Amino acid sequence: MHVSPFAWLISTAINLLFWVILINAVLSWLIAFNVVNTRNQLVATIWDLTNRLINPLLRPIRSVLPTFNGVDLSPLVLLVLLQFVERLMFAYVYPLLP
Template identity: 40%
Template sequence: MRAILDVILVVLQLYVWILIISAVFSWLFAFNVINGRNQFVATIGNALHQLTEPVLSRVRRFVPTFGTIDVSPIIVILIIFLLQNVIRYYIYPNVF
């Protein structure tokens, strides 16, 4: 059971990194630092969008808009940190 919890913790941490990379990628794309017409860049952007958008779109339904600032990745990261701490401090010690 502890191995399953370890895998869940690793997957949650990887998703945090995917969210951070997606946010940085969107900033680079918005400020024309990277070329959106490049096929490799478009593929990376599409993959990041497909990985993050299902979760972020659900959070955006409940979060008010702050102009052009999207705070949904921050909220998802905070929720993931909360889940990780609940697993580490409450579930993990009680598993045999």
């Protein structure tokens, strides 16, 4: 199946965002359990970058979704929504593109 450059770009952006969210979630656990330290410049840079990229997307979800015993499930909801949007695009939008 031929995929248009526009469809490829959207799919790639969604996949990159998926990985940024996963990296941020894993890094948050590592920071919470003192496995890595944010005083390390590399860790602090990655933490800051991933937070700046995904916090605007997580903020609306966090305003609606409560935390469960201190566990933030908003990254999981965002991952599911991203996969849903990508599948919708493959089903309905991509076939319409030249």
